[in-house]
Amino acid sequence: MKPCLLVLIPLTESDRTELDGRFEVIYAPDPDARAQALARRGKDVRVVLTNGTTGLTAEEIDGLPALELAGALGAGYENLALDYARERGIALCNGAGVNADCVADHALALLLAAVRAVPQFDAACRTGVWRDALPMRPTVTGRRLGIVGYGHIGEKVARRAAGFGMELGYHNRQPREDALARYFESVLTLAQWSDFLVIATPGGAQTKHLIDRAVIDALGPQGFLVNISRGSVVDTAALAVALKNGALGGAGLDVYEGEPQPPAALIGLDNVVLTPHVAGSSPDVRAATVRHFAENAARHFAGEALLTPL
Secondary structure, three states: OOOEEEEOOOOOHHHHHHHHOOOEEEEOOOHHHHHHHHHHHHHHOOEEEEOOOOOEOHHHHHOOOOOOEEEEOOOOOOOEOHHHHHHOOOEEEOOOOOOHHHHHHHHHHHHHHHHOOHHHHHHHHHOOOOHHHOOOOOOOOOOEEEEEOOOHHHHHHHHHHHOOOOEEEEEOOOOOOOOOOEEOOOHHHHHHHOOEEEEOOOOOHHHOOOEOHHHHHHHOOOOEEEEOOOHHHEOHHHHHHHHHHOOOOEEEEOOOOOOOOOOOOOOOOOOEEEOOOOOOOOHHHHHHHHHHHHHHHHHHHOOOOOOOEO
16 A cells, blocks of 8 residues: 655646655645645645645644655755654655755856846847947956855855856855865855855754845955845845945845745846746756655655655
8 A cells, every 4th residue: 555645845747647656645735735635634644745945834743643754855944843743753854965956057057147247238138239338247267156055055066166267165064074165164254255155055043144234245345145045044135235235246046035926125126136946946856856755755664764864
């Protein structure tokens, strides 16, 4: 008999087909379906698939007496009640590292777009404005790049940036012996050193507004900020003020506070590039993350170690 899996996030048809072969799937990707599934089938559920944004609450866990494993599809897990799940003896996993290449690619794309003003130049070209009427933009090669969070994604950002001849620095909870970059003990000192700052740290209460006014000011009017982690890590109000006042050169954001609503304080500014939380999304990545989750579940039911435990 296949274990009962409650899916709390939207999946493609191919994703669902992949999981249907391994589980009895209860598909509840919206609040109404979620509430109904918990009420009607909660007692049968042995596995939950969610993500960092959707999460899984302690109250919902109480309604799942047979729950053995809860997985976050991507790397993020900030809204999953980890401590409570652990108290219940529930195994936990995520998709750490599976989409790291895609996210790192997007981070460099945002950095290049922001520094080189690609969206603005595209718009100007379409209206017939030639280069002589446009300001010159900085070179990316040879600049100092700071990375906040040197995990799977941060390391891959560093490797890509090395191809641009950048000098690399990073801040992490603790130094990494294998890092390609120089370690800084605080985000503030890293920002003071950096020309560009890429945020690749996990979200959650511990990193809320880690990038505050002081850090943004430390980057300075020639500095650029890229965030491909979680919107909560950056103080949006402070960022908007700095961008409006010229205290920061520019920014590239794939994530922002208040998702999915666009950041009202930023959308009218021409020195910020925005994308709708798509850094880790591609057809091949999505298929790989679903397979990764399924493999974690298979290992759990076989009594083996999870690939990416939390």
